[in-house]
Amino acid sequence: xxxxxxxxxxxxxxxxxxxxxxxxxxxxxxxxxxxxxxxxxxxxxxxxxxxxxxxxxxxxxxxxxxxxxxxxxxxxxxxxxxxxxxxxxxxxxxxxxxxxxxxxxxxxxxxxxxxxxxxxxxxxxxxxxxxxxxxxxxxxxxxxxxxxxxxxxxxxxxxxxxxxxxxxxxxxxxxxxxxxxxxxxxxxxxxxxxxxxxxxxxxxxxxxxxxxxxxxxxxxxxxxxxxxxxxxxxxxxxxxxxxxxxxxxxxxxxxxxxxxxxxxxxxxxxxxxxxxxxxxxxxxxxxxxxxxxxxxxxxxxxxxxxxxxxxxxxxxxxxxxxxxxxxxxxxxxxxxxxxxxxxxxxxxxxxxxxxxxxxxxxxxxxxxxxxxxxxxxxxxxxxxxxxxxxxxxxxxxxxxxxxxxxxxxxxxxxxxxxxxxxxxxxxxxxxxxxxxxxxxxxxxxxxxxxxxxxxxxxxxxxxxxxxxxxxxxxxxxxxxxxxxxxxxxxxxxxxxxxxxxxxxxxxxx
Amino acid sequence: xxxxxxxxxxxxxxxxxxxxxxxxxxxxxxxxxxxxxxxxxxxxxxxxxxxxxxxxxxxxxxxxxxxxxxxxxxxxxxxxxxxxxxxxxxxxxxxxxxxxxxxxxxxxxxxxxxxxxxxxxxxxxxxxxx
Numbered sequence: 001x002x003x004x005x006x007x008x009x010x011x012x013x014x015x016x017x018x019x020x021x022x023x024x025x026x027x028x029x030x031x032x033x034x035x036x037x038x039x040x041x042x043x044x045x046x047x048x049x050x051x052x053x054x055x056x057x058x059x060x061x062x063x064x065x066x067x068x069x070x071x072x073x074x075x076x077x078x079x080x081x082x083x084x085x086x087x088x089x090x091x092x093x094x095x096x097x098x099x100x101x102x103x104x105x106x107x108x109x110x111x112x113x114x115x116x117x118x119x120x121x122x123x124x125x126x127x128x129x130x131x132x133x134x135x136x137x138x139x140x141x142x143x144x145x146x147x148x149x150x151x152x153x154x155x156x157x158x159x160x161x162x163x164x165x166x167x168x169x170x171x172x173x174x175x176x177x178x179x180x181x182x183x184x185x186x187x188x189x190x191x192x193x194x195x196x197x198x199x200x201x202x203x204x205x206x207x208x209x210x211x212x213x214x215x216x217x218x219x220x221x222x223x224x225x226x227x228x229x230x231x232x233x234x235x236x237x238x239x240x241x242x243x244x245x246x247x248x249x250x251x252x253x254x255x256x257x258x259x260x261x262x263x264x265x266x267x268x269x270x271x272x273x274x275x276x277x278x279x280x281x282x283x284x285x286x287x288x289x290x291x292x293x294x295x296x297x298x299x300x301x302x303x304x305x306x307x308x309x310x311x312x313x314x315x316x317x318x319x320x321x322x323x324x325x326x327x328x329x330x331x332x333x334x335x336x337x338x339x340x341x342x343x344x345x346x347x348x349x350x351x352x353x354x355x356x357x358x359x360x361x362x363x364x365x366x367x368x369x370x371x372x373x374x375x376x377x378x379x380x381x382x383x384x385x386x387x388x389x390x391x392x393x394x395x396x397x398x399x400x401x402x403x404x405x406x407x408x409x410x411x412x413x414x415x416x417x418x419x420x421x422x423x424x425x426x427x428x429x430x431x432x433x434x435x436x437x438x439x440x441x442x443x444x445x446x447x448x449x450x451x452x453x454x455x456x457x458x459x460x461x462x463x464x465x466x467x468x469x470x471x472x473x474x475x476x477x478x479x480x481x482x483x484x485x486x487x488x489x490x491x492x493x494x495x496x497x498x499x500x501x502x503x504x505x506x507x508x509x
Numbered sequence: 510x511x512x513x514x515x516x517x518x519x520x521x522x523x524x525x526x527x528x529x530x531x532x533x534x535x536x537x538x539x540x541x542x543x544x545x546x547x548x549x550x551x552x553x554x555x556x557x558x559x560x561x562x563x564x565x566x567x568x569x570x571x572x573x574x575x576x577x578x579x580x581x582x583x584x585x586x587x588x589x590x591x592x593x594x595x596x597x598x599x600x601x602x603x604x605x606x607x608x609x610x611x612x613x614x615x616x617x618x619x620x621x622x623x624x625x626x627x628x629x630x631x632x633x634x635x636x637x638x639x
Contacts, residue, residue, distance in 0.1 A: 434574040434575065437574075437575050437577075440545065491548065491550075491573040492548040492550055492573060492599075495550035495551070495571075495573065496550050496551075496598075
């Protein structure tokens with residue numbers, strides 16, 4: 001255990017001592033007339049065809065820095081990152097697994113990179129073949145009838161999924177179905193997607209063992225039920241054992257079942273949402289299929305559907321005609337909910353997921369869920385043995401689990417957020433804190449399949465060490481982090497007094 | 510240990526209700542609720558004149574941890590809201606039972622007040638949760 005300890009002052013992320021003030025923004029280094037020739041445009045753009053009224057009057061305030069300053073600034077910023085390439089990142093519900101380099105390399109083959117999105121199908125058969133095969137593989141592994149790769153993010157996939165539920169009921173002239181049921185453990189995006197599609201979200205409680213409260217569900221369904229949105233395993237980290245009964249109840253009431261693919265990593269290749277009775281699913285390729293988690297994008301959130309929802313899939317889709325592949329547009333799918341992007345979706349992300357799926361193969365996909373659940377259960381067992389409280393101690397974890405710091409908060413006055421912040425000093429990204437909301441003082445921990453046992457053991461040792469600090473020197477934990485570029489942020493001030501835009505101050509530039 | 514006032518009524522969902530003699534009642538969230546939510550950064554109050562049923566979500570309290578619906582404890586019409594919360598939502602943290610009140614209702618059915626928890630009942634509910 002002596003190996004573990006907080007980062008020291010020579011950590012590259014901390015500010016060098018010989019500087020008056022760290023440059024947070026590249027604008028702060030700007031000096032008039034300084035140039036980076038390599039980044040300057042070769043030609044001035046012709047603007048005579050832009051109406052005078054729409055032309056900029058004053059020059060744009062851009063940072064004026066040298067090439068070296070630009071390189072240093074962004075290199076230093078990148079060194080401040082906590083990322084999967086540098087740290088264990090057990091952020092529950094986010095599936096921060098390793099992104100294999102091969103996926104990047106192959107997605108950036110010149111033939112993919114150089115293809116114009118408006119090029120005819122005949123000039124992109126290789127790309128279309130990859131997309132078609134990805135559709136087929138996602139269909140197969142989820143047990144759905146058809147898949148569209150069009151949605152550009154998980155949230156857009158959710159929107160598309162619920163929009164298809166709406167389109168289905170409308171096509172049957174069933175306007176009475178105005179409600180979407182959402183368990184209280186759901187991701188916040190679920191009720192948001194339902195509301196965005198014009199539905200009312202109705203909450204269903206979770207029982208004490210983490211499963212959906214069946215009696216409450218029976219009471220809630222009726223002719224007003226358009227569908228239910230479920231994540232299984234759910235955000236409390238357990239597999240809902242009553243899923244077939246839930247599917248029966250909702251289907252009998254005339255509603256559809258929506259599967260939020262957030263936790264697909266737990267069941268990949270083992271259980272298929274289509275076999276559980278789901279009618280529509282979205283998949284987060286950046287989670288299960290290991291594409292990069294960008295700062296809000298680009299993403300990909302393909303949707304899969306059962307047979308009765310197929311006509312409503314978003315376009316375009318790729319189909320195979322004999323030996324050729326081609327795009328299918330709204331002309332052939334008049335009932336489609338339409339387009340979500342100008343072209344076919346986020347190609348670079350779809351290609352990375354395709355390469356990942358091909359590298360895994362069917363057997364590999366099973367190993368993903370086997371090792372992700374093994375790692376989660378190992379970590380949960382070690383933490384329980386170390387005296388931490390699992391939120392659902394009687395249940396086996398799926399690919400993630402919750403520990404609650406309720407007792408530590410009460411006895412030591414050190415809460416889940418304090419533990420999370422102190423973990424940063426120990427070189428670990430914090431788990432998800434205070435989500436799901438129904439478990440007090442919770443940490444939602446998802447180790448993923450790509451971590452070693454040694455890394456998991458170090459994480460346990462860190463939590464044990466922090467608990468010891470909480471007993472002997474609680475202020476140390478409550479004041480954490482101590483070694484990061486910034487200390488504990490003032491969440492309240494950040495929320496109440498937003499400061500988002502840089503403005504040039506007089507004489508500064 | 511969170512504070513529970515003897516002269517108020519309560520709900521299991523942690524709203525408090527102060528019934529006035531004129532058929533109105535003021536609603537806020539309990540000390541326990543503000544403590545569990547943490548620092549509150551935003552409050553959305555209902556529109557004055559809105560008719561609410563008991564159990565309707567009619568206000569939203571957002572803290573650094575979570576956004577939570579506030580439910581109407583009783584049916585009635587919203588007659589006044591605490592406009593100070595728009596700029597100073599921290600009033601709920603500082604004075605959950607006082608300056609941090611959220612809205613006032615004209616109660617539709619005075620008898621419904623009997624269905625709310627009294628201080629002892631709410632304390633028992635808190636003890637059961639702990």
